[in-house]
Amino acid sequence: MSFSEVLKELSEGVPGSRGAAVVGMDGIIVEEAAVEPGVDLQSVGAEYGNLLKGAQAASSSLAIGKTEEITISAERAWLVMRRINEDYFIALLLSPESNMGKGRFLLRMAADKLIKEF
Amino acid sequence: MSFSEVLKELSEGVPGSRGAAVVGMDGIIVEEAAVEPGVDLQSVGAEYGNLLKGAQAASSSLAIGKTEEITISAERAWLVMRRINEDYFIALLLSPESNMGKGRFLLRMAADKLIKEF
Numbered sequence: 001m002s003f004s005e006v007l008k009e010l011s012e013g014v015p016g017s018r019g020a021a022v023v024g025m026d027g028i029i030v031e032e033a034a035v036e037p038g039v040d041l042q043s044v045g046a047e048y049g050n051l052l053k054g055a056q057a058a059s060s061s062l063a064i065g066k067t068e069e070i071t072i073s074a075e076r077a078w079l080v081m082r083r084i085n086e087d088y089f090i091a092l093l094l095s096p097e098s099n100m101g102k103g104r105f106l107l108r109m110a111a112d113k114l115i116k117e118f
Numbered sequence: 119m120s121f122s123e124v125l126k127e128l129s130e131g132v133p134g135s136r137g138a139a140v141v142g143m144d145g146i147i148v149e150e151a152a153v154e155p156g157v158d159l160q161s162v163g164a165e166y167g168n169l170l171k172g173a174q175a176a177s178s179s180l181a182i183g184k185t186e187e188i189t190i191s192a193e194r195a196w197l198v199m200r201r202i203n204e205d206y207f208i209a210l211l212l213s214p215e216s217n218m219g220k221g222r223f224l225l226r227m228a229a230d231k232l233i234k235e236f
Contacts, residue, residue, distance in 0.1 A: 047176035051169060055190050058165035065193025072173050075183025101219075 001113055007033035010110040016098025021091050025053050052081050052089055080104055082111045119231055125151035128228040134216025139209050143171050170199050170207050200229045
């Protein structure tokens with residue numbers, strides 16, 4: 001299953017999704033699927049890419065293992081990021097009216113599918 | 119209700135909790151309640167304090183409002199951080215066997231109580 005198929009299935013599977021992307025730890029997007037027009041996933045990747053890297057450094061320093069997932073709830077958007085491997089993560093951008101639980105569940109499924117592609 | 123009472127109620131209310139703390143955005147702990155012996159909340163605050171600050175900067179730059187909450191799932195620990203105001207947040211450290219949903223719910227209640235104390 002290609003990156004774009006996995007991302008499309010993920011972002012269309014969660015009502016209230018704004019888009020999904022495979023992102024490098026440097027914040028640069030490899031592939032994206034925007035559901036809502038006008039959503040700038042490039043900027044989201046650039047702004048939040050460093051955060052997952054910072055969290056990885058923190059969890060490693062605290063000896064609590066790899067950081068697998070981060071969720072961020074802002075007033076007008078939610079973001080769930082899940083580690084694929086050392087270098088890449090998958091991100092799902094949601095509206096605050098959406099179902100974060102379903103988003104997290106489908107994101108985990110999508111990450112499992114993508115791991116096989118790397 | 120004092121900081122320590124709120125933190126004690128929070129950390130004892132979630133089975134699998136390791137502790138809770140009120141932390142400054144600089145990562146320095148104001149008050150803490152460790153449930154599990156040997157848990158070093160000071161180090162957790164220091165390692166993750168910057169993350170919430172980074173997320174606030176990102177959400178502000180993307181014009182999606184204030185960052186209200188961050189959850190981090192590492193292999194051997196979960197952390198939920200919730201913004202109290204510009205300068206402080208409340209953090210709850212959980213074991214991966216605990217109930218993150220209940221943790222997030224009680225953390226929100228605790229943050230609402232603490233806002234009145236600042």
